[in-house]
Amino acid sequence: ILNVEQSPQSLHVQEGDSTNFTCSFPSSNFYALHWYRWETAKSPEALFVMTLNGDEKKKGRISATLNTKEGYSYLYIKGSQPEDSATYLCASPQGGSEKLVFGKGTKLTVNP
């Protein structure tokens, strides 16, 4: 099974801080990299789906980069707000198959 790793496992920041976390995946046979935000008691929601090496995507204060050659993606949050508190999941399809493999997630807590 494909190994998708996320770090750190959890993160506590103050309101206004910028933060970033990492998703690593095998660089061979790459197709796509997904980022999801999962707030407590809600359903996970897609932030980005990235497919091209060097791609950078942005949604408001959140952005993500992708390096398929070395097998990692960074998620950045600029000026964190309490409403950014959530678990952030990344996922990648297993070698051209119909299975999307998820990392364990990074739990972000933003303190007011």
Next chain:
Amino acid sequence: DGGITQSPKYLFRKEGQNVTLSCEQNLNHDAMYWYRQDPGQGLRLIYYSQIVNDFQKGDIAEGYSVSREKKESFPLTVTSAQKNPTAFYLCASSWGEIHPYFTGELFFGEGSRLTVL
């Protein structure tokens, strides 16, 4: 509003009983998935279906069964053969053929929490 509806949100089961978790979508998606979440673990794939009347085992299918008789519905039955069924279950859907190899996102329900007493 389009989306995925899972029911029930909470379910308690006695050992030895089968239970069925419902998942309905009105997004007109071809593909549907069931994932299980346990503390400290990533989402793990139980079963998936790319088309009506067809489904495939995921990584942890033992003790589970599914059906896909309608495009909108993908119920999951947790059987008495599942050794450790207490967990949080998430259903998801996606465009299948339009976005092959997961170049399109998944849409999730809010989940069902199953507790075995």
